Amino acid sequence: MSGKRxxxxxxxxxxxxxxxARELARRGVDVWITYSGDEDGARRTAGECAxxxxxxxxxxxxxxSTEDVRRLMARVGDEWGALHVLVNNAGVCPYTAWPDIEPDEWDAVMEVNARGTFFLTKEAIPLLRAAGGDRxxxxxxxxxxQVGGISTSVHYAASKAAVLAMTRSFARLLAAEGIRVNAVSPGPVxxxxxxALDPGVRDGLAASVPLGRLGRPEDVAHAICLLASPETAFTTGATFDVNGGLRTG
Ligand SMILES: NC(=O)c1ccc[n+]([C@@H]2O[C@H](COP(=O)([O-])OP(=O)(O)OC[C@H]3O[C@@H](n4cnc5c(N)ncnc54)[C@H](O)[C@@H]3O)[C@@H](O)[C@H]2O)c1
Structure with missing residues (x-):
């Protein structure tokens, strides 16, 4: 392993x-990026990071696939030996009206957003332990x-509430080892x-944001990079709102 994060x-x-990924790379952090369906975009991102x-x-x-997750972490372990930062970003968000949600779709959303986040974190913990220092x-x-979904769906909102509960649970469980666990909570970005939303709905969303616009991916990336950095070494179990001033309480 090199001496870098x-x-x-x-x-x-x-x-x-x-x-x-681009912002972490700009800050000198080595980045291992994953993709699911969007290989071209991922290759472009990797090129920009490199x-x-x-x-x-x-x-x-x-x-x-927990097999996929285990294989990936084994590869990261073999090639890099350790990880300082894990960003659980991947997620799915079908915009299904609640009366139309069927059990399979409920399970599919939970499977990626909640179960996937849990098992990836679980498998990453030995590599975070191996890194030492601020993780x-x-x-x-x-x-x-936090507030329930209106433009988004009930299963999505429930899965993200699970992510927030997992954040606090892992923060408590791992604090003694110096591994911090925090969440960013974006509004519409x-x-x-x-x-995928109807343009009228999207415009309405932007108009509802006190700061008067949708977020940009970079707005969220900057908050993630801050929580990933030793500059926030005394912060764990926190939720960083990135929502243009929309109420969370
Ligand atoms: N865009 C928003 O308004 C908004 C608001 C709040 C939270 N978020 C969250 O931000 C995160 C990133 O979303 P985004 O807005 O950049 O949208 P996006 O659709 O560009 O990103 C979602 C990513 O998740 C990946 N993914 C989906 N299913 C997967 C699977 N089974 N295995 C592995 N990867 C999978 C996709 O390939 C994609 O790269 C998501 O967790 C999303 O829920 C987005």
Missing amino acids: TALITGAGGGIGAAT AQGVRTALSRLDLR AVVNVASLAG STQMTG
Whole structure:
């Protein structure tokens, strides 16, 4: 392992994950990025990170498969030996009206957003232990998990509430080892995810934000990088709202 900080970011083919990988690389952190369906975007992100002069690796990962998760972490262990930062960014958000949610879709959302986040974190912990010094897990939750989803769906909101509860649980469980676990909680951000909304709904969302616009992926990436950095070495179990001033209470 080199003396530099190392980070793994899931779902970095575009949106918030890609912006986070680029920003971590700009700060000199080695980045291991994962993608699921968006290989071209992930290769582009990896190229942009490598251009910053940091070690960059790329893996396909389907969070629904615990085998995939275990294989990935074994590879990271073999090649890098340790991880200082894990960014649990990947997630799915079907915009299904609550009366139309069927059990399979409920399970599919929980499988990626909640179960996937748990098992990736579980498998990453030995590598975080191996890194020593300041180590950080940053989970990407959502305003919907704090206040309930209106433009987003009930299963999505429930899965992100689970992410927030996991954040606090792992923060308590790992604090004695110096591993910090925090969450960012974005409001509506301009990515492929909100791109799936009807333009009228998207404009309405932007108009509802006190700061008067949708978030940019970089707005969230900066908050993630701060929580991933030793500058926040005394912060764990926290939720950092990145929502343009929308109420969370
Ligand atoms: N865009 C928003 O308004 C918004 C608001 C709040 C929270 N978030 C959260 O931010 C995170 C990033 O979303 P985004 O807005 O950049 O959208 P996005 O759709 O660009 O990113 C989601 C990523 O998750 C990956 N992914 C999906 N299913 C996966 C699976 N089974 N295994 C592995 N990876 C998988 C996708 O490939 C994609 O890279 C998500 O967790 C999302 O819930 C987004």
